[in-house]
Amino acid sequence: MSTYTVGRGDRDRSLGLKLFALFTGITIPVVMFIGLWLAISADKARNDAHRAVAQAQSAATSMSSMPGMATSTGSAAGGAVATPSFAGAAPADADAAAMRHDLTKAEQMTPDWVTWNGYAGQYKTHPLTAQPDQTVRFWVVDAGPSLNTEFHVVGTVLERAWVNADLIDAPQHDIQTAIVPAGGGGVFDVKIAQRGLYPFVSHSFASVQMGQVGLLNVGNVPGTMSH
Numbered sequence: 592m593s594t595y596t597v598g599r600g601d602r603d604r605s606l607g608l609k610l611f612a613l614f615t616g617i618t619i620p621v622v623m624f625i626g627l628w629l630a631i632s633a634d635k636a637r638n639d640a641h642r643a644v645a646q647a648q649s650a651a652t653s654m655s656s657m658p659g660m661a662t663s664t665g666s667a668a669g670g671a672v673a674t675p676s677f678a679g680a681a682p683a684d685a686d687a688a689a690m691r692h693d694l695t696k697a698e699q700m701t702p703d704w705v706t707w708n709g710y711a712g713q714y715k716t717h718p719l720t721a722q723p724d725q726t727v728r729f730w731v732v733d734a735g736p737s738l739n740t741e742f743h744v745v746g747t748v749l750e751r752a753w754v755n756a757d758l759i760d761a762p763q764h765d766i767q768t769a770i771v772p773a774g775g776g777g778v779f780d781v782k783i784a785q786r787g788l789y790p791f792v793s794h795s796f797a798s799v800q801m802g803q804v805g806l807l808n809v810g811n812v813p814g815t816m817s818h
Contacts (some may be wrong), residue, residue, distance in 0.1 A: 686711035700737050704802045705793065711802020712722050717786070718806035726750075726782045727807060729791065733775030743768040744807065751780040768794050788811025 614683040696702055721727045733740045742749075751762040752769045756776035763769075773778045783789060787808040792799050 615682055642649050674730040675686050697736055702738070702801065705798040706802050707739065707791075707805050711806060714791075714805025718808040720808050720811065721783070723784050723786055723810050724782060724807075726780055726795060729777070729779045729781070730756075731779065732756075733771045733773050737773055738798075739773055740798075740803075741768050741772040742771055742777060743794040744779075745790040745792065747781055747788070747789060749779045750782050752777040781807075783807075783809045786812050789812060790811060 707714055731742050749766040749769060751764060752766040753762045754769055754777055756778050758778060771775050771781060787811050789809060790804050791807055793803045
């Protein structure tokens with residue numbers, strides 16, 4: 592019978608093999624689990640895609656039967672053909688309908704009314720209200736289509752004015768009149784210390800006469816613009 596001494600190198604190799612076996616025994620099940628999870632997810636995604644295609648085809652079939660809707664079921668390069676554009680499409684009586692709605696006045700910039708929020712003089716009859724030293728913010732949008740609005744509050748200044756509704760940059764201060772272009776907007780703050788009636792207008796006498804005038808009643812004072 593012979594004996595030998597196990598060297599340090601042999602012990603290290605034996606420990607390394609044991610650690611490798613342990614690592615392999617843990618890693619292989621984890622890898623198998625991940626692979627199984629990926630396979631299940633891929634199968635689910637494929638089924639979801641099939642359901643989405645079926646729903647889209649069903650919706651297209653339903654839409655094609657609706658008045659004014661059009662779809663294409665043909666194919667191009669293996670894909671669906673784009674739905675045709677309806678840009679510029681109009682009913683046969685479009686010109687007559689436009690004339691009934693004052694298109695000529697819009698084109699010639701000769702409106703019957705110029706308003707705040709769609710009703711001529713509504714804030715003259717029913718003024719906006721505020722208390723002294725209370726900040727009042729006006730959000731002004733000019734729907735156009737052609738005339739600008741020169742926003743002005745009679746008897747005070749716009750303490751802060753964000754021209755073009757640019758609320759990111761610092762405002763301008765103490766502005767008398769701010770231009771709001773057709774299709775544009777602006778945000779304006781006023782703070783009035785004295786009680787009274789303060790008209791807000793588009794600084795155009797023609798616009799005021801056509802209804803673009805309102806009142807800010809500070810301090811709940813009696814009276815209107817007429818007395």
